[in-house]
Amino acid sequence: MLSSTADNLYWMGRYIERAENTARLLAASNRMSLIAGPERAAGQSQSQTQGRGGEWRSVATIYGIEPEAIAAESEAPEEKLLRTLCFDRDNASSIVACVQRARNNARAERNNLTVEAWENINATWLELAEVARKGVPPGEYRPFFEWVKRQSHLILGSLWTTLLRDEAFDFLHLGIFIERADNTARILDVKYHRILPDGAPRADVVDYYEWAELLACVSAVRAYKRIYQSGIEPWRVAEFLLLRRDLPRSLHYCLGRVDRHLNSLADFHGHRHECHRISGVLYSRLRYGQIERIFRRGLHPVLTDFIGSIAELSEELRRNYLMTT
Amino acid sequence: MQRRPIFDEMRGFGGDVRPVYQRIARWLEALDPETLSHKRGEADLLFRRLGITFRAYGTDAEVETTIPFDLVPRVLGGAEWETLSKGLIQRAKALNAFLTDAYGRREICRAGKIPEARIVANEQFVAFAQGLELPGKVHAHISGIDVVRVGEDQFYVLEDNVRTPSGVSYMLENREVMMRLFPGLFADGKVRPVATYTDLLLRTLRQASFSTDADPTVVLLTPGPYNSAYFEHLFLADEMGIELVKGSDLFVDDNRVYMRSPRGPQRVDVIYRRLDDPFLDPLAFRPDSMLGVPGLVGALRAGRVNVVNAIGNGIADDKSIYPLVPEMIRFYLGEEPLIANVPTYECSDGSQLQYVLDHIAELVVKEVHGSGGKGMLVGPTSTKAEIEEFRAILKRHPEGYIAQPTLALSTVPTFVDQGVAPRHVDLRPFVLCGESITVVPGGLTRVALRDGSLVVNSSQGGGTKDTWVLDDGEPDGGALDA
Numbered sequence: 189m190l191s192s193t194a195d196n197l198y199w200m201g202r203y204i205e206r207a208e209n210t211a212r213l214l215a216a217s218n219r220m221s222l223i224a225g226p227e228r229a230a231g232q233s234q235s236q237t238q239g240r241g242g243e244w245r246s247v248a249t250i251y252g253i254e255p256e257a258i259a260a261e262s263e264a265p266e267e268k269l270l271r272t273l274c275f276d277r278d279n280a281s282s283i284v285a286c287v288q289r290a291r292n293n294a295r296a297e298r299n300n301l302t303v304e305a306w307e308n309i310n311a312t313w314l315e316l317a318e319v320a321r322k323g324v325p326p327g328e329y330r331p332f333f334e335w336v337k338r339q340s341h342l343i344l345g346s347l348w349t350t351l352l353r354d355e356a357f358d359f360l361h362l363g364i365f366i367e368r369a370d371n372t373a374r375i376l377d378v379k380y381h382r383i384l385p386d387g388a389p390r391a392d393v394v395d396y397y398e399w400a401e402l403l404a405c406v407s408a409v410r411a412y413k414r415i416y417q418s419g420i421e422p423w424r425v426a427e428f429l430l431l432r433r434d435l436p437r438s439l440h441y442c443l444g445r446v447d448r449h450l451n452s453l454a455d456f457h458g459h460r461h462e463c464h465r466i467s468g469v470l471y472s473r474l475r476y477g478q479i480e481r482i483f484r485r486g487l488h489p490v491l492t493d494f495i496g497s498i499a500e501l502s503e504e505l506r507r508n509y510l511m512t513t
Numbered sequence: 514m515q516r517r518p519i520f521d522e523m524r525g526f527g528g529d530v531r532p533v534y535q536r537i538a539r540w541l542e543a544l545d546p547e548t549l550s551h552k553r554g555e556a557d558l559l560f561r562r563l564g565i566t567f568r569a570y571g572t573d574a575e576v577e578t579t580i581p582f583d584l585v586p587r588v589l590g591g592a593e594w595e596t597l598s599k600g601l602i603q604r605a606k607a608l609n610a611f612l613t614d615a616y617g618r619r620e621i622c623r624a625g626k627i628p629e630a631r632i633v634a635n636e637q638f639v640a641f642a643q644g645l646e647l648p649g650k651v652h653a654h655i656s657g658i659d660v661v662r663v664g665e666d667q668f669y670v671l672e673d674n675v676r677t678p679s680g681v682s683y684m685l686e687n688r689e690v691m692m693r694l695f696p697g698l699f700a701d702g703k704v705r706p707v708a709t710y711t712d713l714l715l716r717t718l719r720q721a722s723f724s725t726d727a728d729p730t731v732v733l734l735t736p737g738p739y740n741s742a743y744f745e746h747l748f749l750a751d752e753m754g755i756e757l758v759k760g761s762d763l764f765v766d767d768n769r770v771y772m773r774s775p776r777g778p779q780r781v782d783v784i785y786r787r788l789d790d791p792f793l794d795p796l797a798f799r800p801d802s803m804l805g806v807p808g809l810v811g812a813l814r815a816g817r818v819n820v821v822n823a824i825g826n827g828i829a830d831d832k833s834i835y836p837l838v839p840e841m842i843r844f845y846l847g848e849e850p851l852i853a854n855v856p857t858y859e860c861s862d863g864s865q866l867q868y869v870l871d872h873i874a875e876l877v878v879k880e881v882h883g884s885g886g887k888g889m890l891v892g893p894t895s896t897k898a899e900i901e902e903f904r905a906i907l908k909r910h911p912e913g914y915i916a917q918p919t920l921a922l923s924t925v926p927t928f929v930d931q932g933v934a935p936r937h938v939d940l941r942p943f944v945l946c947g948e949s950i951t952v953v954p955g956g957l958t959r960v961a962l963r964d965g966s967l968v969v970n971s972s973q974g975g976g977t978k979d980t981w982v983l984d985d986g987e988p989d990g991g992a993l994d995a
Contacts, residue, residue, distance in 0.1 A: 190762045191773040296738060299751040355775060457776045509775040 193300055194359040195510040196293040201363025203290035204309075207283045208340035209371040210273055213250065215333035216405035217243050244269050250378045251281050267326055274332070275320045283336055284320050287313050302350040305343065312339040355456055358449040362505065365449070369442035370498045375405055376429050377491040380422075399425055406437040426487060427479040439494065440474040446501070447471045453509070461508035466501045470494070520664045520923045521935050522587065533590040533983055540698065541585065541926065541933060549584070549928065552694050556582055559690050581976035582687060584694070587925045587938060587958040591985040597660065597668060598942070598952045600851030603842060605656045605944040608675055608829050610845035612652035615828055616642045626844050627837055635834070636882070637827025639790060641797050641810050645823070647721075649948060652823040654717050656944040657681075657957075660852065662923040669855045669920065671939060673830040673838065675822060677787050680957040681943050682745040685710060685752075687979040688955070705954040705982045710943070711752040717947035718753075721819045722782040729782035732756045732772060734763070736788050736804045746787050760788075765808030768815040784809075785821045793824065832881045832915050833859070856918060860911040869916040870907065873900055876916040877967075878907065891967055893919050922967055925978065927960055937961045939969050940980065954982035 244266045245255040251273060255265070262268035276282045291313035298306050316339075324332050344364070351357050379402045399420040403409045406429065415432075416424055432438045447467050454460045482490050518526050523534040530538045560579040589597070614620050615632045622629040632638060657678025659671040688707050692699055715731065722729035735746040737759050750757035762772050763781065771778035786793065792802040797810035812818045828834060836857045839850045858865040858876075869876060873892055880888040890903045907914055924935035942956030958978040959969035969975040 189774055189776075190756055190758060191775055192759070192762050194775045299747050299757060359775075453775070511773070 189300075189355050191510055193297055194355065195506075196297045197300065197356050197360045198363040198505070198510060200290045200293040200297070200309075201360040202367040203286040203293070204340055204343055205364045205367040206281065206371070207286035207290070208337055209368070209375075210251075210281060210283050210286070211333040211336035211340075212405050212407075213247065213371075213375055214270065214273060215330060215337075216401045217247055246378050247273075250374050270326075270329060271323075274324070274329070284316060287316050300356050302346070304346045304350050308339070308343045308346050312343065315339075355453060358452050358456075359509070362446060362449050365442045365445040366498060366502055366505075368437060369439050369446070370495060372406060372429055372437050372439055372442065373491050373495050373498070375402070376426065377488060377495070380426065380487055380491075396420060403428075406435075408435060408437065411435060423479060423483060426482070430482065431474060431477050431479060433475075440471075440477075443467065443471040443474050461504065463501055463504035463508050466497065466504055470497050470501065517921045519921045519935075520662065520667075522662070522923050522925045522938075523935075525665065533588050533593075536698070536703075537586060537588060537926070540695075552584060553928070556584065556690055556694060559693060560686070580683065580971045581962060582690065583927050583936075583960055583962075583976050583978045584691075585926050585928060585933065586691065586698075586979040586981050587940075587960075588981045588983065591983050594954055594982045596666075596851065598954070600668070600670075601658050601660075601942055601944050601952050602950045603846065603848060603851050604658055604670065604673070604838065605653065605946055605950055607838065607842040607845050608656065608673060609651055609653050609946055611841045612675075612823065612826060612829050613647075613650045614845070616645055616652075616825060621841070621844050624844065626840050631834065631837070632828055635828045635831065637790075637825065637831055639825030639827075641814065642823065642825035645814065646816075647823060648723055648819060649720065649946075651721065651946050652826055653829065654721055654821045654823075654946050655714070656946070657941045658944060660940045660942065660956075661855075661920055662938075662940075663921050664923075668852050670838070670852050671855060672832070672835060674941075675826045675830045677789065677822065678941070678943065679742040679745055679787070680941055681710060682748045683977050684943070684953075684955055684957045684980065686748075687957075687977055691979040703984045705984055707953050707955045710953045711749065713945050713951055713953065714749070715753045715755070717945045718783050718785050718821055720947035721821050723816045723819055724782050726782065730780060731783040731785060732758045732763075732781050734758055734760065734784050734786040734788055734806075736792065740787070742787065749785075755785075760803070760805045763806045763809075765806060765812050768808070768812045768817050770806065770809065770812050770818040781818060783819050783821060790824050790827065793820070832857075832879055833861075835915075855920060858916040860907055860914040860916060866907065866911045869914075870904060873904060873907075873916075875919060877919050878903055878914055878916045881913050881915060891919065894965070894967070919967070925958070925960065927962070927976075927978075929962065929964075934964070936964075937967050937969065938978070955980040 244258075248255045248258055248269055253269070253272070258265045258269055258272075272279050273282050275284050277285050277288065279285060291309050294301060294306055294309040301309075316336075319332065347360060351360070379398070396419075399422065400409060402425060403412050403420070408428065412420065412425070412428055415428070418424070428435060428438065430439050433440050433444070435441055450464050450467050454464060520526060523530055523538065525531055557579065560582060611621065619629060619632065621627050622632065653675035655675075655678060657674040657680065659674065660668050661671050662668050684707055698704075718731045719729050722731075731753070732755055733746055733750040733753075735743060735757055737743065740746070746757060756762075756772065758772055763770055763784075764773065764778075765771075766778075770781045770784070772781055788804055791798045792804045794805045794807060794809040794811075795802050796807050798805070809818070809820070810824070813820050813824070836854065836859060839854055842848055842850045858869050860866045860869055860878075869878065873890075874895075876892045878890040878892070890899065892900065895903075922937040922939065925938050926933045927936040929936070938958050938960045940956050940958050942952050944950060944952050958980040959971070960976045960978055961967060961969045962974055962976050966974070971977075
């Protein structure tokens, strides 16, 4: 296998996952009137939106966009942000940019993919380009986000059910799970910070909708209720998304999968690299972590560390396996 | 203008159905228009799904089209093929002997058969190839030799392609699609298979290795997705199970070529390159090319990697050397050519130029270095203005052109809007040269879809057909069960 193939597949996995995560985050941002539609926005109390400075600001923060810059640029910052994150090809995080790059990588590696997987990726790109051309009217974004999630599941599902379990499979899934871990950590960090600015869970400011939104973002409302059989409590939500071994979007689960795919590569090649060490350390921390200790240190610093380590892991992976020059 | 009779491969010069076409004739008769249009739609879908598309240069980079595929197969009898393939093998043998000699002692020049200037002053001559001793003395491992037919037993070689001939994926996919659409036509095994091509190609490539390693590593080097033949590169790499690489995937260290892999550097023994000479190695050729591998030619000269087809092959297949190929056959093999050349006038010669200028309306004029049916004039179908324009060009740059009589290319029944009608065809069989020389029975038939047109190039509105070679030359009386 070529390093450039490994690189293309790794990033293809990351881009598909990133597109889905952007759709998830935006879809779960219930208070953005442009997504919810005018009825819901009208029914929302003025103080709520204004008091928190508008949901869109926290969304912007997650994507490293300065809210003030958007506000200065546009009369309708919400709409501007939505369009940027969905359809702006120049914004690397936008859904359209992610899908386009995933498709270009897939196209370059067609002979390392199955016909089914390639056709799903290609068809998604063709349809999306058409939607981007026509645009989505405010208030009608929700069906669009559902479509993005569905296409991502179709693509990931066809990859899962048809690909040979070889190096290519490992690199693809390293991309998917590293991206997912990074996204879950960022969402948790920003949302937590927004709901509980001082970082400590306090019973008196629990806003049910905010927490439900966070769980909905990772498709985990029902799972949470089944496991905890209680109302939504901030520290439990954090524990759930960080440390649950069995939740497919938790950090613990994602790093477990990263570690497994790295070990599979070590078995193939007969040697280990720095990325194996970093992954092992990260995975152990999540595996043996306790939520009380995490809160004692502060959720925000812990997540900031984690996001930094994920970036380091990705860089080492590149150095160890994907370098093409 | 007098019209010469045209040989139709199904009906000869207008008589009964020729024996080899009886199956096709019955099949055409039984096929109703509805089934036909249904099958045509299915065929188009199959081609898109198989990803057999091409990108015409000079068109929108995002647009990929399929070459029109005509459902009526072109048929050659066993005996016809026997003669043809012997001629093709003879020609490939002579071209290889010429290339070895041209980059060696140039005996053919010493013998006074070809002036040395025709070799060393040719723009396609590559000094780096001088003195190379290649495994098996093979320079042209894959040759695409374009053949046209004008009568029952009359075939001509129209041109040789020994650089990076393309089109073989169409030969393979056309058959694949025909077998899916009309399995019954193939049920009795009378049509000789072409699918062995990729196995034979891989064997040929392995035999090209300098190393004695029993399991040499072969890769296919592509310029990348923006090349018009990219899907053929993908297809062949896939069929052979070898890596499809770009220049950036390879590097040279100590005159050895490696590919970058997650496992670490992997040695490469043979590079089947689908990249033209000027782009192969920026240290040897164009320094601005990013598509090649710096140091590749050094590794080749050190005998550590072989490049297939060899560098510098252009001196054997451009239109200025073409008239001399029969001489090569006589000189190197001591044989008479089995397939004739088309008579060719070289405009660089004063008296021949005069003949061309006097008879231009009957001739086909071609650029020596042109390809793809561009930069050429088909006298009989051109307007007065076009002819005058070409006459002026010829006077200015006679050395850039050759001329040939307009051949009455054979026709084959073809589906057109009005039904089934005869259309002109040519044939590109692929000859593989390794320890032995083989031709897969068949080739790429290109068909000019416009009525009366003689231009079969895909960039000029040509299509393709499945090409059958029947298992014997006996009249085909097989049952019709398609």
